[in-house]
Amino acid sequence: MTSAVADIQANKQAAPLIVHVVRQFLPNKGGLEDVVANLCRQLIARSYRVRVVTCNSLFSDPTRELPANETIDGIEIVRIPWSGSSRYPLAPQVFRHIADADLVHVHAVDFFFDALTWGKLMHGRPMVATTHGGFFHTPKYAAIKKIWFNTATRLSALGYNSVICCSQSDATLFSKIAKSRVRLIENGADVGKFANCAALEARRRIVTIGRFSVNKRLDRMLDAMKVLAARHADWHLDIIGAVSDLDKPTLEKEIAARSLEQNVSLHVSIDDCSIRNIIARASLFASASEYEGFGLVAIEAMSAGLLPVLNTNEAYKAMAETHPALMLSDFSDPEAAADSLTAAFERLQADDLTLRQELLRDARAYAWDEVAQRYMDVYSETLAPKGKSPQLLRQRGQAA
Structure with a gap:
């Protein structure tokens, strides 16, 4: 073995090993999976060793x-x-x-x-956690969830050096149980994946992306589309996602029940x-979630110019x-949602690409290299009490 090869192997062994634990990972696709995968890629590029432990x-x-x-x-996966529930495997x-x-x-x-x-x-092992919205994804069992959060989750949070929240709403919630250990690091987004690829001219074409799950409220999205299609025949919606607690036949029935076969396309995985x-044929992104x-997918939509x-x-x-x-609307009211989507289209019609440039600029703030560095700073602070220098870890991250 040459000294150069030996040095490389020694450096690999010296590099910190970060083990990510997450219930679902690649090849599954979703917001959670994308966040962990992108963070791991950034860590590897900065000479960290990584492993993901997930369900089989x-x-x-x-x-x-x-x-x-x-x-x-x-x-490494x-x-x-x-066994048990997908919410609590x-x-x-x-x-x-x-x-x-x-x-x-x-x-x-x-x-x-x-x-x-x-x-x-x-x-x-020293531990940090990222909340990813906690478990309040739907109002179902809200009272039980609140009791669990204030008892079991409060106790469990004591084991973490830092509780990293990926949104201000998460930070507000978890500061009640983790106080000074809460850190706000908004999720990164792969802003290069669909960079500036949306149609340059305004089109009555909408994209929605996300898991086919009940809380995404695709039924309300379809209700709004029914109103839009009645107003103007060339409105079109592309639904993109992966099967979750809703499957393709169920969504196809929902589309057919509203006679939207000509106005809605379904794209699975x-x-x-x-x-x-x-996206290249569309101007708008919508989410009725x-x-x-x-809201990672909204950032990716902005990066595309939607x-x-x-x-x-x-x-x-x-x-x-x-x-x-960004525009907000109440998708529980189909007429109001349709009005908002129409107004968004009219904004783009009247725009000289200034709005598009604002969307692209705002999305760039979520580039993963910036976000990954914030995570590495937390890792450095966490590992320092174990005798590892925060300065050394930061230098290792910057050197790659």
Whole structure:
């Protein structure tokens, strides 16, 4: 072995190992998965070692078991068996795969968030968590969720050096139970993926992107489309996403029930190149979602030059305060939502691309290289008490 090769291997061994624990990961697609994957890619580029521990099947296809070990985009992935609910998957084998971690980063508030705290006396690893909206994705069981949050989640949060919130609404909520350990790091977005690809001229064509889940309220999106199609026949909606608690046949029935077959296209689990081609024919992005942890897809839409029209949930309201170009509407009222979408189209018709440039500029603030550095600063502060220099870790991140 040459000294150069030995030095490389020694440096790899010296690099901190960050183990990310998340209930779903690649090849599944969704906001949570995208955030973890992009963060891992940034860490690898900055000489960190990373591992992702996740469940061994997709919740949308639980009978198909995925490989126990796999590497995707240079990311080491370990998949473990699970049982129970997709919202709270029980997967105790997680403890086998964190023993060599310098730091464990838990994503979302679920079994892993609780179990790794309860088992901390056994594994002893420093930990941080990112909330990703907690578990308040729908108003269902709201009273029980509130009790759980103020008891079990409050106790579990004690095990984390930092509780990282990806939206101001999350930070407001979790500061009640984690106080000074709350850190606000808004999610990064892959702003290069669909960069500036939307149609340059105003078109009555809308894109909505996200999991096919009940809280996304695609039914309300379709209700608004029914109003728009009655007003002007060339309105079109492209629904892009992956199966979740709604499947393709169910959505096709919803479309047919409103006689929207000519005005709505459904795209299931398509690749980024195909999504880009669809966006290239559109001018607007819309989301009728009742709840978002952050609203990552709206940022990606802005980076494409699409003008977002968003339901007035807490995350979107906070986003609109920062980015006044965004438009909010009440999608529980189809007529009002249709009016907002029409107004958005008319704004683009009258625009000289100044609005588009504002959207592109605002989206660039969420570039992953900037966001990843904020995460690395948290890692440095967390690892410093273990004898690792925060300055050394920051230099390692900047050197790559």
